[in-house]
Amino acid sequence: MSQTPSQSGSSKGALRHEWVLLMVVALEWLYFNSVGPRFGTLENSFDILRHSVEIGLLALVMTPIIISGGIDLSLGSLLGLCAVVFGKLWRDGGFSPAAAATCTLALGAVAGGLNASLITWLRLPPLIVTLGTYSLFRGLAEAITHGADTFTNFPDAFLALGQERFLGVPTQAHLFILVAGVMWLLLHRTTLGRTVRAIGFSPEGARHAGLPVGRRLASVYVLAGLIAALAAIIYTARLGQARADAGTGYELFAITAVVLGGTSIFGGIGTLHGTLLGIAAIAILNNGLVHARLPREAAGVLTGALLLLALSGTVIPQLWNARRARRRRHPAPASPSSPP
């Protein structure tokens, strides 16, 4: 076994966790398919996909952030701000949807850059920084719309991004798959991914090892801002409207998906495929409850239960192994009464 942190920490524990989660997803699918006659249809699968793209995108970019030992609470608010700015540029600024989208993506990256610079230059804790920008971004969105303005009547060509299909699948699914692919490569096949993991294990250690900690951290927060802007554009196209309350609470759903996917909230451990499974587990649960004609409120309870079960499911065997190992190292003579 090599001693790189990415290997020793994740390979055994996290791998097992992902198999457990895959089984959970499969079980959910089988159960809902048996009680809801239309649950298993292709159309419904596309619904699930369509409804989970925005939160899914946030979860994808949240993964490297949490692996680095950080967090970004501002992503849902940034989604709202970007949606509003996109609408404003298009309706009042006379921009074409494409031009407005480009500016919105730039804004997302700049907003991510604001988080990044506060975290890396001033060395403020990510929790505090993004708690601040969480209010700041939402507040700006409300200020731009005076809390009441709604942007709507977008052209059909733009709405197709959120509501139509391209090559047989929902248009936005292409973007999601593309981002997921890129993020997987970044996290699992590049030095950026390895550095982020090393920072998550020990930021000081990473610094002493000569890794460009600030630069690497900054890049994951900028990337998160950029993708939050993309999510905002897709959200606007899906609903056909942009309002200041877009994406309220999405950051918590994204964090839930990431943690459910096996990423350690303390950093260092986690995989992107785990996050994808986490997204799937939550999305299928939310959709399936409707098909099973169960109350939607159960989704919250079951997501929470799922999260706690999945986490303890991964931790308990580790504790068990650790205890057994300790017993093997200190056999009976240490204590006069040997355990049965």
Next chain:
Amino acid sequence: MKNLLGLALSACLLATGCTKSPPASAGADHEGRITVALLPKSKGNAYFISCKAGAEKAAQALGIDLLFDGPTDTDPAKQNEIVENWITLGVDVIAAACDNREGISTALRKAQDRGIKVITYDADALPDARTFFVNQATPEGIAHALMDEAARLLNREGEFAIILATLTAANQQEWRHHIEARLAEKYPKMTLVAVRPCDDLKDKAQSEATALLSAHPNLRLLMNICSPAVPGAAEAVKQAGKVGQVKVIGLGLPNENRRYVKEGVTDSVILWKTEDLGYLTVEAAVALAKGTLKPGDRTFKSGALGEFEIRGDNILLGEPFVFNRENIDQFDF
């Protein structure tokens, strides 16, 4: 470990499944039975729970399946997702109270494209996204009910003041306009001495009412046209010791005003019967699915509630209802 977890999850899912789902209604494809899906603005709101009670009565009377689901949080995308799930589920009619007029219309149009009938109630969508809107009250209807009730209480003479939410809100302006028109037309001996905004806040309404009471000693009635103002004004009148001398009426929910109505501070609370709104909505939805209600109809005949006027594509619930000391205990919302 895997097995244990899987077992626990399936047990969890099965447990909720067994207790909550009625065994016979697993799918939307009931032979011949119509499924109506009723969407409230928010699921926990007492107003919509009361609509639901009426809707359930109608569903039972008509022998149809009723689905009731709505957002429990503030995510504006939730209503759309619920409608899209219902489209996949294959319901026959969707009846929606729209939180986001433009946003939800996207999903409702999609439902119509798939052959699902759509009507709205309480809050309308864009006209091309639904066939009918069950309109609970026209602005004239509300304004006339308020003005006539005030005139009845004051024997058609004396000073009164209006407390409203804001001077700029569209619905408030419209109601005020119709109230003033009715006043000019029918009640020459009554005088509107002041119109004050309370920003939709109960405590601001209370201080505005207190100020009005001392500034206008001949004031005989406070008319409150936003719901927080009714209990706010009642509290002010009570604390000023002017119960009976200055009457309080307004637009609001019975539960918020029950105490003051029973104490005799507030004389009447005006609103529509929310249960009837739910009942009529489901009846109209079923009639639309069966083809007995078509665009262009002038009236709609309800099985239990009588006949309703259809103005354009609005089915009118009719005159607002006056809740007072005698009848308020029959209502809980």
